[in-house]
Amino acid sequence: MAETLWPIAFSAASRQNMVKISIITDCLSLKYVPAFTLLVFLGPLGAGLIGTILPAFGYFPALGAEDFSLLSWRYLLDYPALPEALHLTLLSGFVATALSLSLAIAFTAAWQGRPSFNRVRKLLAPILAIPHSALAIGFAFLLAPSGWIARLFSPGVTGWDTPPDIAIIHDPFAVSLILGLVIKETPYLLLMIIAACDQGQARQRLVLAQTLGYSPVAAWIKAVLPLIYRQIRLPIYAVLAFSLSVVDVALVLGPTAPPTLPVLIVRWFNDPDLSYRALASTAAAFQLVIVVLSILVWYLLEQLMAQIFRHWLSNGQRSCAERTISFLSRSFFQILGGVFCGSLLVIAIWSFTRRWRYPDAFPSEWSIQSWQNNLDTLLLSSSTTLIVGSISALIAVILSVACLENEKRRGKTAGSGALWLLYLPLMIPQVSFLFGTQVIAIKLDIDGSWLALIWSHLLFVLPYVFLSLAEPYRFQDNRFVNIAHCLGASPWRAFWKVRLPMLLRPLLFALAIGFAVSVAQYLPTLFAGGGRFMTLTTEAVNLSASGNRRIISVYALLQGLFPLLAFSAAIGFSNFTFRHRKALSQS
Known part of the structure; x- marks a missing residue:
């Protein structure tokens, strides 16, 4: 009997040893x-x-510059449009990030666990899938003075027979750029917050705080937000850096005279005059410094806010503007869904339009001529x-x-x-x-x-x-x-x-x-x-x-x-x- 079982045991042991050797080999590979x-x-x-x-420091052998210098930095700092371009960049970056984060936190705090929250959660994937520039183009076609919204309400409500002379898109205060960034970045931060809440003890903390009598918003902000903020800090920094350095959305929605600093840098890089390359490199290095300092400033603001609200977090106050936060956050996401759907729809309508006079609500003539005339370039760009x-x-x-x-x-x-x-x-x-x-x-x-x-x-x-x-x-x-x-x-x-x-x-x-x-x-x-x-x-x-x-x-x-x-x-x-x-x- 033992002689019969010995080959089987030996075979099993050999198989186990071979598996162990294979695992070690695969780990090494x-x-x-x-x-x-x-x-x-x-x-x-x-x-x-x-x-x-x-x-940026003068060493550019391709253009014959082999000596380090700060001359291009002097040119950059003396450039007339730099102060306003830098102001617009910082304004749009910080305001868009702060608004996006505030709206994502407010909506999660007020609606997590409710049907509205689940519906918005399902909408996140298609919104995030749409590229920034495509959504920005649709947003511009929707809100421009000659956009679809103006056409739907003109002339009956607005009294406009011609598009009004109002700088809604490319406005000098970067409002349209900020709104475009907020519409795109709020869903991303909301997704990061949801992912952070699904890990750890966020749910247990929320239930415990509500058991102690805290309202949903106060319970979430006081018990959950301090726990998950470290997990969403890097996504926040990424959103801030993106908002400060975005080019495609700024080209579609941002100011033009002057533009934001990243757009200005790209213009210098693309200038036929090669002498602008050194200036563009200097501005690109300057942009990096601006982003690093901005992230540092945001971190210091985090520490300051933590100190300011430390007493509020532990003062035992059970409510936190429930109705206001719930109403504003839900209204924003309803508007977000409407803008998203409207932007895609107006793009689709314009792509099949032959004649659409202002202030008609819809085209008077439809055609696929735009597709036919650009078929070759469409195939080439689509294949690439x-x-x-x-x-x-x-x-x-x-x-x-x-x-x-x-x-x-x-x-x-x-x-x-x-x-x-x-x-x-x-x-x-x-x-x-x-x-x-x-x-x-x-x-x-x-x-x-x-x-x-x-x-x-x-x-x-x-x-x-x-x-x-x-x-x-x-x-x-x-x-x-x-x-x-x-x-x-x-x-x-x-x-x-x-x-x-x-x-x-x-x-x-x-x-x-x-x-x-x-x-x-x-x-x-x-x-x-x-x-x-x-x-x-x-x-x-x-x-x-x-x-x-x-x-x-x-x-x-x-x-x-x-x-x-x-x-x-x-x-x-x-x-x-x-x-x-x-x-x-x-x-």
């Missing part, structure tokens, strides 16, 4: 993936910063958008999965330092390093190539993809994989047959997110493409100054539809795959 990812991710960023900062978006998103997913799988197998999770590195490209102004990366690309003879274009998009796609995958990957129950190991499956076989099928839904959504982020990139395409590549975003933004709403709407509509189609495909494919295995899917 994945060990270097995070370092490689950081090299791919942060290498161009560091090189780009160096390539921008050196010309699809290729770059798909490849950059796929590479980002592969690198993210490899890094997260390495965490799983080694039993170690990346700390807060890695999170800061992920957010670094989102907190550094694009104009501060993209010119430098272009200089490096020229030296490497890859400027204007597919490699440079995809790489530049990958810098911004990878953080979003990793952040979207990290939570479902890390919280997946590892016992399923362990069972596969016990049954003799190698680590890679368990990975392909068990882990990935269970994570199919998060993987598809990560691909859709990466694709949507790539579609929205304007400056990376402009710099890395070297003018050789057209995407829907670059064409829509460049045409926004032409005044031809029909052609602009064609590009903007496709630009907005592509990410929505990507998310719809992700949802449809995952639902079809798991139609008979709903318990296997992991959302």
Whole structure:
């Protein structure tokens, strides 16, 4: 009997030893993936910063400048439009971020757990999927003096037979730019707050505070907000940095005389006179300093507010302007939904319009002529958008999965330092390093190539993809994989047959997110493409100054539809795959 069982026991032991050896080998092979990812991710960023900062201090051998100097800094500080451009940049950045954060906090505090909150939560994905510039174009067509809202109420209510001479869009106080940023950034911060509340003890704290007699708003602000603020601090800094350095939205909605500082910098970079390149590099370095100092100021304001409200948090007051906060926050999100739907609808209407005289509420003649006349360029820009978006998103997913799988197998999770590195490209102004990366690309003879274009998009796609995958990957129950190991499956076989099928839904959504982020990139395409590549975003933004709403709407509509189609495909494919295995899917 013992002789009969001995081969079986020996075989089982050998199988277990082989599995252990395979696991160790796979861990070693994945060990270097995070370092490689950081090299791919942060290498161009560091090189780009160096390539921008050196010309800012006079060292630009390509233009014959090999001596360090501060001459370009003097030119910049003496530039007449700089003070007003800087004022508009700081005003729009800080006000938009503060309003977005306040509205996201107010809505969560007043409506979390109610049906209205769940409805808004479902609306977040399509809003975030629409690129900033597409939504900005629709917003402009909606609110302009000759926009759709004015047409719907004219002349009966307004008495306008012709568009009024009012600077609603491109206003000198950057109000339209601030509103455009708030409409886009509030849903993002709301999503970050929801994600933070789903982790930790936020729900328990809220229930405990309400049990002690606190109203919903007071309970959430006093018990939950201090707990989750550290988790949403980096997204807030990213929103602040974006608002201070945005170019495409500022081109569509922002002031023009003078424009904001990032728009001014891009104009200098694109100036045919190459002597402006040094000035542009100096301004880009100055923009980086402004963003860093702004984040520092925001951090100091956080500490100041914490000291000011420390007594209020513990004074036992049970209410906090419940009705006012509930009414204002709900009204804003109702307006947000209306503006979002109205912006997409007015873009669609203009793209099929042949004749639409003011103040008619709807076009008098419809046509597909705008689509037919631009079919060749539409196909070219659409194909470039699809290729770059798909490849950059796929590479980002592969690198993210490899890094997260390495965490799983080694039993170690990346700390807060890695999170800061992920957010670094989102907190550094694009104009501060993209010119430098272009200089490096020229030296490497890859400027204007597919490699440079995809790489530049990958810098911004990878953080979003990793952040979207990290939570479902890390919280997946590892016992399923362990069972596969016990049954003799190698680590890679368990990975392909068990882990990935269970994570199919998060993987598809990560691909859709990466694709949507790539579609929205304007400056990376402009710099890395070297003018050789057209995407829907670059064409829509460049045409926004032409005044031809029909052609602009064609590009903007496709630009907005592509990410929505990507998310719809992700949802449809995952639902079809798991139609008979709903318990296997992991959302």
